[in-house]
Amino acid sequence: MSDERQRTIIRIFRKFSNSLGPDALNEVENIITEAQIEDEDVESMESDRTSNERLDATMKVSVEILKRVYESFQDQGDGTTAEKELIDPDNHLFFVDAFEMPRWTWSAERGTFEKHSAPLTSSGSPETRVISLRDRLNIIKQCVLRNEHFAPSTLPSRDRERLVTLKSTKQLLGRFGQRFLLLGMLTCNKEGKLCLEDADGFVELDFSTLDEPGDGLFSEGCFALVEGEYTEEATLEIIAIGQPPCEPREIARSIYGHIDFLGKGATSLLEDAQIRIRIREEIPELNFFFLSDVWLDHPQTLPGIQKMFDNCIENDFIPRVIVMCGNFTSKSIAHGNGRDVQRYQDNFDSLADLIATYPSITRSTHFVFVPGPLDITVNSTLPRRPLLSSLTGKLKTKVSKTHFASNPCRIKFFDQEIVIFREDLMSKMLRNVVGVKPDVKSEDLKRFLVQSILDQSHLSPLTINIQPVLSDYDHSLRLYPLPTALVLADKYDSYKVTYTGCHVFNPGSFIGKSLTFSTYTPAEVNSEECVLALDEED
DSSP: OOHHHHHHHHHHHHHTTOEEOHHHHHHHHHHHHHTTOOHHHHGGGGGOHHHHHHTOSSOEEOHHHHHHHHHHHHHHHHTOHHHHSOOOGGGGEEEEETTTSOOEEEETTTTEEEEOOSOOOSSOOHHHHHHHHHHHHHHHHHHHHHSTTTSOOSSOOGGGGGOOOOBOGGGOTTOTTOEEEEEEEEEEOTTSOEEEEETTEEEEEEOTTOOOOOSSOOBTTOEEEEEEEEOTTSEEEEEEEEOOOOOOHHHHHHHHTTSOSSSSOOOOHHHHHHHHHHHHHHOTTOOEEEEOOOOTTSTTHHHHHHHHHHHHHHTTOOOSEEEEESOOSSSOOOTTOHHHHHHHHHHHHHHHHHHHTOHHHHHHOEEEEEOOTTSOOSOSSBSBOOOOGGGSHHHHHHOTTEEEOOBSEEEEETTEEEEEEESOHHHHHHHTBOSSOOOOOHHHHHHHHHHHHHHTTBSOOSOTTTSOBOGGGGGGGBOOSOOSEEEEEOSSOOEEEEETTEEEEEOOOOOSSEEEEEEEETTTTEEEEEEEEOOSOO
């Protein structure tokens, strides 16, 4: 083929910030030859923006991606029967364990994520603890710098004069009486005084002149944007404090869509958009059920589950997935108490027998079990290992579609990512609020909690002395890119909030005579609270 054709191909891909290696260039030439496109018609390909969207934004194009895009164009053109066949949800349903997720770390040199190749261990190392914190800071910082309030326009305008510029703690030295905007982690120094720490150092904070903090819960260990005046006492007199701005999932996917964060395959934005349409058209009624605090030792829990199953059968409304979160016991099991452990196992056996009596549900529904703080697992740090298999063997035998998940865990369903986290997060965050404590109502607290977790891009924005975390697996607690939905299973009141496009809900506790749980509809990306009232005879 002519050098002129190669130069044309390279110019077209470069226009859309895509680069081609020698193998990829040869593949494009083969496709052009196979399609019998003349040299003079190659230039017309430049106007096809759709092909660039299928290749993902700003990335080096590989041969595999080129083949995938070419095949999708062929399917779209010939209208084959395969395209018209109804999609099988089970083929696109994945349950992602926290300990199976690939670890991606932030590379300051390349300005992107790099895959960690070394084996991960539960013990971790001092280096990985530092890297996990640095990753959190860098991920938040790059989102802040892309925000319209911090990113300067390329064109001269008056807005450039009002642009807010982030500074570092090392830039404070010797500049008393000046105002600064800093991004760092709230932490306490050796004297117990609250400080803001970034990659270059720390500065002591003075909250005495702050009237009211911004929205959100500011706990020790979270990152905050702080504006203040540097004083001669080497403290920062705070004028305003707020959460770092959150980046929508679509923006993050447009930048890092080629990165497979879950290890289940990456898709382009255009493929995501196409599959969303098919979900709404072909499986609009498909549902997931989420239950929390399923106390199997409570006398009304199994009758409540039985009534829920009966309602599903009567209304022909069988969920594709039922997620049951712990605690699966109403009280902590004493170490070494064999009788309590045996009773704990017997309760799971009773649940297995109950599920097995509903063949239609057993055949089509996936059951996911997520351990709570009081359940028996190998470790008590985050992320938590699944329930011990020695205690749940009957469930696995009688119910084939049973998944014992870590805490947290994720569900990948087509283009959607659903994160499930069982933790009493509201009480833990409120106990560790620093600076100025919020005086707000319950509804505002729910919104503040959701905002804080998503703005921090992390499920546990606390220091390790408050909430220990396995540093090698800290990435499994990361919420970047934002998930489609986040289930914060908490003993707090049930709620649902959509923030920056992410749907967050708490299914409440499946306890008492009014059993509360949530249904989630992927086609609508929305949840609904369900209350199951037991009769007196039940």
